[in-house]
Amino acid sequence: xPVDQSHTSSPSIRVRFAPSPxxxxxxxxxxxxxxxWLFARHSGGTFILRIEDTDRTRFDANALRDILDxxxxxxxxxxxxxxxxxxxxxxxxxxxxHIYREHAQQLLASGHAYYCFCSPERLDSLRSQQSIxxxxxxxxxxxxxxxxxxELDARTPYVIRFKMPLDGTTDFHDLIRGPISYPNxxxxxFVLLKTDGFPTYHLANVVDDHxxxxxxxxxxxxxxxxxxxxxxxxxxxxxxxxxFAHLPVILAPGGGKLSKRHGAAAVAxxxxxxxxxxxxxxxxxxxxxxxxxxxxxxxxxxxxxxxxLENVSKTAxxxxxxxxxxxxxxxxxxxxxxxxAALVWPYLAQAxxxxxxxxxxxxxxxxxxxxxxxxxxxxxxxxxxxFLADEIDYDPAAVKKFLSHHAVASHLRALMQRFxxxxxxxxxxxxxxxxxxAYVAESGQSLKHVVxxxxxxxxxxxxxxxxxxxxxCIGKRRTIARIAYALEHFAPTLPQSQ
RNA sequence: GGCCCGUUAGUCUAGUGGCUAGGACGCAUGGUUCUCAUCCAUGAAGCAGGAGUUCAAUUCUCCUACGGGCUGCCA
Numbered sequence: 136x137p138v139d140q141s142h143t144s145s146p147s148i149r150v151r152f153a154p155s156p157x158x159x160x161x162x163x164x165x166x167x168x169x170x171x172w173l174f175a176r177h178s179g180g181t182f183i184l185r186i187e188d189t190d191r192t193r194f195d196a197n198a199l200r201d202i203l204d205x206x207x208x209x210x211x212x213x214x215x216x217x218x219x220x221x222x223x224x225x226x227x228x229x230x231x232x233h234i235y236r237e238h239a240q241q242l243l244a245s246g247h248a249y250y251c252f253c254s255p256e257r258l259d260s261l262r263s264q265q266s267i268x269x270x271x272x273x274x275x276x277x278x279x280x281x282x283x284x285x286e287l288d289a290r291t292p293y294v295i296r297f298k299m300p301l302d303g304t305t306d307f308h309d310l311i312r313g314p315i316s317y318p319n320x321x322x323x324x325f326v327l328l329k330t331d332g333f334p335t336y337h338l339a340n341v342v343d344d345h346x347x348x349x350x351x352x353x354x355x356x357x358x359x360x361x362x363x364x365x366x367x368x369x370x371x372x373x374x375x376x377x378x379f380a381h382l383p384v385i386l387a388p389g390g391g392k393l394s395k396r397h398g399a400a401a402v403a404x405x406x407x408x409x410x411x412x413x414x415x416x417x418x419x420x421x422x423x424x425x426x427x428x429x430x431x432x433x434x435x436x437x438x439x440x441x442x443x444l445e446n447v448s449k450t451a452x453x454x455x456x457x458x459x460x461x462x463x464x465x466x467x468x469x470x471x472x473x474x475x476a477a478l479v480w481p482y483l484a485q486a487x488x489x490x491x492x493x494x495x496x497x498x499x500x501x502x503x504x505x506x507x508x509x510x511x512x513x514x515x516x517x518x519x520x521x522f523l524a525d526e527i528d529y530d531p532a533a534v535k536k537f538l539s540h541h542a543v544a545s546h547l548r549a550l551m552q553r554f555x556x557x558x559x560x561x562x563x564x565x566x567x568x569x570x571x572x573a574y575v576a577e578s579g580q581s582l583k584h585v586v587x588x589x590x591x592x593x594x595x596x597x598x599x600x601x602x603x604x605x606x607x608c609i610g611k612r613r614t615i616a617r618i619a620y621a622l623e624h625f626a627p628t629l630p631q632s633q
Numbered sequence: 634g635g636c637c638c639g640u641u642a643g644u645c646u647a648g649u650g651g652c653u654a655g656g657a658c659g660c661a662u663g664g665u666u667c668u669c670a671u672c673c674a675u676g677a678a679g680c681a682g683g684a685g686u687u688c689a690a691u692u693c694u695c696c697u698a699c700g701g702g703c704u705g706c707c708a
Binding site: 359457 | 634635637638639644646647648655657658659666667668669670671672700701702703704706
């Protein structure tokens with residue numbers, strides 16, 4: 136077994152997931168959270184949830200609730216966070232404003248930052264005049280003390296900007312990608328503190344990561360270009376930076392950004408559709424990481440045991456719905472009936488197939504048949520409808536194909552009579568099979584010529600579980616009623632005698 | 634445009650300076666069978682292209698192409 140160096144050499148591994156509550160938690164964010172969580176759990180470290188709500192214009196209380204709900208649903212429990220607290224509370228950045236202001240002042244005092252009085256309008260026109268984007272022109276970088284004081288006295292709105300080095304490079308090491316180097320001429324004098332007194336991501340993120348003693352920053356690769364800013368900030372504060380590991384992004388099927396256009400993107404949507412959290416976790420874990428050769432399925436504990444940043448891949452991965460569906464189906468099949476019944480219940484209830492008065496175990500027989508035919512929990516509704524509902528819909532194509540032949544009516548009539556003769560308590564697969572086989576033999580038909588029409592008559596569909604199980608599950612009363620209905624409505628009328 | 638990151642079948646991936654480049658999803662065919670699903674078996678399908686280093690490159694280096702990201706008082 137490989138020895139995990141990071142575990143032995145640094146006893147306090149602390150990682151964080153730091154979402155911004157501006158929208159529902161999407162699968163990309165969930166994957167980032169998952170890798171942080173797996174890394175923390177694997178190493179016996181601490182997983183922290185920090186909410187980066189520093190953008191007041193985009194804040195969404197709904198999103199905040201959704202992020203917590205979705206993470207909980209996925210089972211990614213956090214050790215410190217806005218709701219559970221912790222030694223570095225608060226974990227909501229909007230409640231830590233004074234900390235960022237103090238730190239901005241500190242950088243001002245040490246000469247690493249400066250007041251900028253440029254208006255948004257000026258910056259806009261600056262940008263529109265630039266044929267190539269070169270960022271802020273640093274107009275306020277060298278204002279004299281008296282000029283600054285004059286503006287301050289005049290109460291001119293300002294931001295505080297960071298003084299990036301004007302030449303040289305900023306280098307850092309990425310655990311997944313190795314050394315990365317950026318020319319400083321590419322870097323802007325980015326804003327630390329906005330006019331409204333809120334910090335930007337860069338300031339708040341660095342300050343909090345330091346204060347919260349974050350040891351490893353695992354985040355999406357879209358953050359690579361701003362890492363030099365962060366490295367410079369750590370430097371200016373005199374702090375040593377955490378280990379950086381930038382995770383590959385998740386792309387939509389076919390490439391490109393993940394969005395609604397490509398189907399579900401939010402965790403909540405997958406949840407509503409009937410995916411199991413274990414399946415989604417397993418699937419997401421395999422996007423950008425692998426268990427090693429020949430392994431796809433793994434429980435949470437196995438994922439935790441096996442997880443390592445060493446084998447996180449560098450390449451962006453496309454989200455593949457077919458594989459997720461396959462995985463969800465295998466997880467569904469592995470569930471004990473009582474658990475599956477509870478999970479499927481809300482869907483059945485919503486479809487009116489069960490009510491509060493329905494005993495849970497009453498759906499077990501039907502569920503057992505549906506179980507290996509479901510990919511989503513919601514599939515229970517179409518799969519189980521013919522077993523749980525009195526009324527069923529008939530698929531016109533199936534009716535046309537299997538109920539329109541002349542021999543059908545006589546078969547159905549004969550079977551209906553024989554079924555009627557079976558005692559209620561014997562209406563079981565084991566009892567039905569010989570009954571039907573006997574009829575098939577007597578009538579000189581092949582089994583399928585009898586079974587297919589029967590199936591359509593009692594289920595309304597051309598496909599169903601095995602006919603004997605299906606009949607038994609539907610029950611004697613409904614079976615006979617449906618055959619009668621089919622005879623009356625679909626089967627061609629034939630002379631009584633045959 | 635500039636900068637940065639990346640490139641193994643359609644997709645997710647394993648892997649090595651020398652192997653028939655392995656697995657999974659999906660797809661195809663066959664088996665089981667009353668249909669569907671499951672299950673089993675088999676098959677098609679890949680190292681982006683070009684230089685170089687080397688006895689030998691999918692593996693190392695460079696270039697090109699392609700993909701992605703950043704270039705905000707968003708995160």
